[in-house]
Amino acid sequence: MRPQDALLLAVVLFLGLCALVGGEKPSPCQCSRLSLDQRKNCGFPGITSDQCFNLGCCFNSSVAGVPWCFNPLPSQASQECVMEVSARENCGYPGISPEDCAARQCCFSNAIRQVPWCFFPKSAKDCYY
Numbered sequence: 001m002r003p004q005d006a007l008l009l010a011v012v013l014f015l016g017l018c019a020l021v022g023g024e025k026p027s028p029c030q031c032s033r034l035s036l037d038q039r040k041n042c043g044f045p046g047i048t049s050d051q052c053f054n055l056g057c058c059f060n061s062s063v064a065g066v067p068w069c070f071n072p073l074p075s076q077a078s079q080e081c082v083m084e085v086s087a088r089e090n091c092g093y094p095g096i097s098p099e100d101c102a103a104r105q106c107c108f109s110n111a112i113r114q115v116p117w118c119f120f121p122k123s124a125k126d127c128y129y
Contacts, residue, residue, distance in 0.1 A: 024056060028127035029082040030072035031058030038084065043069030074111075080121035081107035092118030 042057035052059040052069035061068040076082045091106035101108040101118035110117045 025053045026056065026058055026072035027075070027079055027082065029079045029124055030075060031060065031070075032127050033083050033087070033122075034058070034070070034073050035084060036063060036066045039067045039070035041067040041069065042071045043067070076107065076109065078107065078121065079124040079127065081109070081119075082127075083119075083122055085112055085115045087122075088116045088119035090116040090118070091120045092116070 042055060043052050043059075047059075047069045049059040049061075055069070056072075057069050058072045059069050073082050073084065091104055092101050096108075096118045098108045104118065105121075106118050107121050108118050
């Protein structure tokens with residue numbers, strides 16, 4: 001097998017695996033609320049927006065020098081709760097329950113230690129593709 005054939009086979013296998021793993025198009029908040037320095041590449045050189053979205057990734061080619069196809073922020077139950085951890089503003093107290101947090105009309109996520117688990121939501125109006 002020639003080196004070119006092996007490279008072509010690797011690309012085809014990669015794309016096939018990505019198609020199997022690929023998910024639905026991320027929400028606008030999952031993409032637009034991610035800071036440029038936090039983008040992690042999710043594609044390959046020359047990827048189109050459709051190919052990128054088919055992988056379940058975000059696409060924005062408006063800024064040079066950063067990945068255009070990148071992993072989205074984690075999904076939340078409400079778009080108002082999708083944000084970087086550094087953007088969370090505390091809405092509760094240590095050990096607050098999800099129910100008490102919801103009673104304050106705030107977002108709750110205890111997936112990451114040492115950050116606010118109960119935090120104020122953001123308006124989804126500022127999210128865009």
